[in-house]
Amino acid sequence: MKSQIENRIDKLRLLLKEKDMDAVLVTKRENYVYLSGFNGSSAHLIITQNDAFLVTDFRYVEQAVKQAPLYEIIEYKDSILVTINNVIKTKGIDILGFEEDHVTCKSYREFEEKLNVKEIKPLAGMIDNLRMKKDKGELELIKKAVKIADDAFSHILGYIKPGVKEIEVAAELEYFIKKQGARGVSFDTIVASGYRSALPHGVASEKAIEQGDAVTMDFGAIYEDYCSDMTRTVFVGKPDEELSKIYNIVLTAQQNAVRGAKKGLTGKEIDSIARDLISKEGYGDCFGHGLGHGVGLEIHEEPRLSLKGSIIMDDGMVVTVEPGIYIPGLGGVRIEDMIVINGDNPLVLTGSSREMIII
Numbered sequence: 167m168k169s170q171i172e173n174r175i176d177k178l179r180l181l182l183k184e185k186d187m188d189a190v191l192v193t194k195r196e197n198y199v200y201l202s203g204f205n206g207s208s209a210h211l212i213i214t215q216n217d218a219f220l221v222t223d224f225r226y227v228e229q230a231v232k233q234a235p236l237y238e239i240i241e242y243k244d245s246i247l248v249t250i251n252n253v254i255k256t257k258g259i260d261i262l263g264f265e266e267d268h269v270t271c272k273s274y275r276e277f278e279e280k281l282n283v284k285e286i287k288p289l290a291g292m293i294d295n296l297r298m299k300k301d302k303g304e305l306e307l308i309k310k311a312v313k314i315a316d317d318a319f320s321h322i323l324g325y326i327k328p329g330v331k332e333i334e335v336a337a338e339l340e341y342f343i344k345k346q347g348a349r350g351v352s353f354d355t356i357v358a359s360g361y362r363s364a365l366p367h368g369v370a371s372e373k374a375i376e377q378g379d380a381v382t383m384d385f386g387a388i389y390e391d392y393c394s395d396m397t398r399t400v401f402v403g404k405p406d407e408e409l410s411k412i413y414n415i416v417l418t419a420q421q422n423a424v425r426g427a428k429k430g431l432t433g434k435e436i437d438s439i440a441r442d443l444i445s446k447e448g449y450g451d452c453f454g455h456g457l458g459h460g461v462g463l464e465i466h467e468e469p470r471l472s473l474k475g476s477i478i479m480d481d482g483m484v485v486t487v488e489p490g491i492y493i494p495g496l497g498g499v500r501i502e503d504m505i506v507i508n509g510d511n512p513l514v515l516t517g518s519s520r521e522m523i524i525i
């Protein structure tokens with residue numbers, strides 16, 4: 167049976183044929199991890215119809231040999247471009263695809279000037295798009311990353327109390343996440359309490375949590391290169407009446423959008439399930455961000471669920487569903503789960519309760 171990595175390379179090779187490219191040069195980390203299994207911080211892949219090379223430096227040769235058995239590992243010494251040119255020459259590569267979203271202006275000029283090919287062709291997100299539908303192995307790792315975040319949420323509920331600073335809550339969450347086997351956190355942990363909960367991306371500050379505060383926590387774990395992402399808003403003491411009302415609107419919008427996230431719909435159509443409901447309740451202007459985004463090797467990747475989301479949902483895509491309502495001066499509420507598109511019945515990965523929690 168072919169390995170998952172072999173299947174991924176096969177899919178890429180079909181696309182190369184379609185686009186009349188002899189080879190592709192992969193430089194974006196998430197994409198070389200996906201196509202090779204090598205997860206060090208520096209590698210260039212060159213993939214042709216028949217061969218696959220991984221070019222790296224002295225530090226990573228041993229790791230690459232171990233992690234990327236389908237690749238011929240080449241150690242470069244002085245110039246990576248000279249090494250790539252050797253492969254171009256030996257394999258007779260004329261048209262080489264490259265990742266224009268990832269290459270700096272400087273590298274692009276060097277590619278144009280120094281690579282001995284007839285043409286370098288932008289890949290237009292070809293590999294990123296391959297990554298949208300997750301295979302079985304990826305789903306297992308994502309589930310593990312989600313579980314770590316769920317456990318961290320349960321843990322933190324016992325830690326939050328008046329007087330504790332947001333940064334202390336963030337540090338406790340992150341320490342717990344790492345102790346559970348995560349390599350790190352998916353992004354700077356958001357802990358936004360009281361008036362700060364009206365900031366959709368309020369990274370933890372030195373503000374102390376006070377009685378009556380809403381506390382929004384948005385965080386995630388990276389497990390074996392795969393990310394998770396979740397948000398919950400909890401209350402310390404009895405919530406303000408309007409915040410309590412908002413909580414129920416956000417929860418209904420979130421649950422409707424989760425249930426409505428069906429194969430065949432565009433990201434925009436799913437976004438509108440939550441957006442229309444929030445607008446109807448009179449809070450349309452207070453939901454200023456997209457409903458969700460793809461998650462995988464990157465914390466934010468395609469497909470997007472937003473007003474601009476044109477990609478059609480397909481089985482195996484993993485996305486977040488995270489509506490929010492934010493009222494400056496008062497506070498805000500956001501609830502975020504990760505789901506897998508699965509025909510008409512999306513699978514909810516996040517296990518934590520969405521019911522209002524009052525600490």
Ligand SMILES: [Mn+2]
Nearest residue numbers: 395486488502
């Ligand atoms: Mn998110």
